[in-house]
Amino acid sequence: MRAQGKRRLRGSNTKAPSSAHSTTAANLIPPSPTLAALQMGARNCKACDLFRNATQTVFGEGPAPARVMFVGEQPGDSEDKTGHPFVGPAGKLLDQALVEVGIDRSDVFVTNVVKHFKWVAAQRGKRRIHKKPRQSEIEACRPWLDAELQVVRPEVLVCLGASAAQALLGKDFRVTRERGVLMKSHLAPYVLATTHPASILRAPDIRAREQQRREFVRDLGKVADLINARRGSAA
Ligand code: URA
Numbered sequence: 001m002r003a004q005g006k007r008r009l010r011g012s013n014t015k016a017p018s019s020a021h022s023t024t025a026a027n028l029i030p031p032s033p034t035l036a037a038l039q040m041g042a043r044n045c046k047a048c049d050l051f052r053n054a055t056q057t058v059f060g061e062g063p064a065p066a067r068v069m070f071v072g073e074q075p076g077d078s079e080d081k082t083g084h085p086f087v088g089p090a091g092k093l094l095d096q097a098l099v100e101v102g103i104d105r106s107d108v109f110v111t112n113v114v115k116h117f118k119w120v121a122a123q124r125g126k127r128r129i130h131k132k133p134r135q136s137e138i139e140a141c142r143p144w145l146d147a148e149l150q151v152v153r154p155e156v157l158v159c160l161g162a163s164a165a166q167a168l169l170g171k172d173f174r175v176t177r178e179r180g181v182l183m184k185s186h187l188a189p190y191v192l193a194t195t196h197p198a199s200i201l202r203a204p205d206i207r208a209r210e211q212q213r214r215e216f217v218r219d220l221g222k223v224a225d226l227i228n229a230r231r232g233s234a235a
């Protein structure tokens with residue numbers, strides 16, 4: 001449909017589109033997608049309402065193919081402003097952990113289950129507080145994530161936190177119970193779930209934070225061991 005036709009259609013509508021619609025991004029995915037085509041296509045996605053309050057789409061970034069793909073929940077405040085995933089405090093923590101376990105950042109693709117920042121204004125001040133995406137929003141955005149998986153074809157898929165783990169591994173998945181376990185999967189040769197780095201940053205005190213950070217690094221260490229072993233056997 002031509003852009004002009006669309007505009008006329010919208011203009012003739014007196015009511016705003018309902019937020020209860022069940023559209024997804026499926027019809028925006030090109031047939032043989034490349035990463036560049038996906039990134040470009042996602043810029044104008046309006047398949048759910050999350051685009052309305054966000055600055056821009058934050059698509060996944062990294063090489064395609066990549067050895068490891070990390071999936072978080074959604075872009076945060078810094079990501080929304082810059083347009084890049086995992087560049088804020090949680091991303092810094094992730095980067096540090098990757099250095100510690102010896103995973104090269106150039107082997108890594110990072111993305112989120114939804115590509116727009118969902119937030120509410122803080123009661124006081126200008127802070128924008130992250131709000132959990134709804135199931136319908138996660139489902140609307142899923143075609144982008146599936147297309148990323150298709151082009152990135154990671155050896156290991158790492159779910160960061162419950163939203164990513166439940167979207168990819170099922171709603172009964174419990175990160176607290178099943179974290180750090182490398183599992184075979186149809187999504188990638190191996191899948192592992194761990195805590196979200198943002199939740200580590202929300203730990204109540206320094207000791208708790210250090211403890212959680214160690215557990216996070218331990219989980220990523222398993223990913224490092226696996227890709228190093230696979231690299232060894234492929235050589
Ligand atoms: N948290 C996420 O889940 N994703 C980001 O990109 C940044 C913070």
Ligand code: SF4
Nearest residue numbers: 045047048116140141
């Ligand atoms: Fe599209 Fe995903 Fe953004 Fe919703 S969150 S508008 S589905 S890119």
